[in-house]
Amino acid sequence: MGRTKDPRAAGLAALAALIADETRAACLLALLDGRAWTAGELARHAGVAPSTLSEHLGKLVAGGLLAQERQGRHRYVRLADARVATLVEDLAAQLPPAQGRPVRTLREASAGSAMARGRTCYDHLAGRLGITLTDALTTRGLLRQDTGFALTEAGLAWFAAAGIPLDGGGRRPLARACLDWTERRPHLAGVAGAALCRHALEAGWCERIGSERAVRVTGTGERELSALLGVPADALR
Known part of the structure; x- marks a missing residue:
């Protein structure tokens, strides 16, 4: 008789998949500064079109990793809370020291x-x-x-x-x-x-x-x- 699957497994897999995208990862790392960024600022930072970035932000907000608010025509996002910041920083700390693109300037x-x-x-x-x-x-x-x-x-x-x-x-x-x-x-x-x-x-x-x-x-x-x-x-x- 097979073991009962851990009910947390699906949620953990979904969380890992949410982070496992380079554009979304770039947004999460940028937001470690504790500030709220506009969607346009994050799009320029990640090097993607605003429409592409908007889709990624929607997934991060829906997944509970980001919180958002609107002021006028601007959409601001920030990390949902300190626990998300801890998760991102701890994951980044597991990277090899040489990980990342080479410094060019x-x-x-x-x-x-x-x-x-x-x-x-x-x-x-x-x-x-x-x-x-x-x-x-x-x-x-x-x-x-x-x-x-x-x-x-x-x-x-x-x-x-x-x-x-x-x-x-x-x-x-x-x-x-x-x-x-x-x-x-x-x-x-x-x-x-x-x-x-x-x-x-x-x-x-x-x-x-x-x-x-x-x-x-x-x-x-x-x-x-x-x-x-x-x-x-x-x-x-």
Whole structure:
């Protein structure tokens, strides 16, 4: 007598098929910057006609991976929630380091280097910057990594003392490990990672550069992060 098929199998296969298209994958990766994009912007980014892109967006929205809204004649889309961002980033992290098209221009090389130094991963910091801050939190006993990511009592006190509120998480974990696709090591995500990133941008510790997700630490950020976490300024550049 045959085994009963797992009822989740069809849904998992459908989800995999939804992502397994280069144009749709390009859209999902672009939307990891946490912003809402217009359909026209995504079409130019993916290098396809607007009509083609519209069909792909319809599938992603219907599949629950994207949310959309209209303002006037513009249609905006964004990742449905943080869980989708986690799924996309985790899948991207499984790619071989050399995966991707070759860099053809100095501008592309500079942009790639900036992204590797520091970037946002949906709503938290990634790249060498994200790893550096995660290591600093761990070294100072504010974050544990031995049994999965977890803030310690000292870590909770540190966020409070730094004026970084850790609220509004809902079912989202307070701290979560996110595998960094350039560093191949986990950086801090979850409510704490998002709060740290948001505060860093709002307080002027970090600033966005270029049109991608790249960020860099400002002079103010170097001083504050050195004082709060003991990170040398040259490790933040």
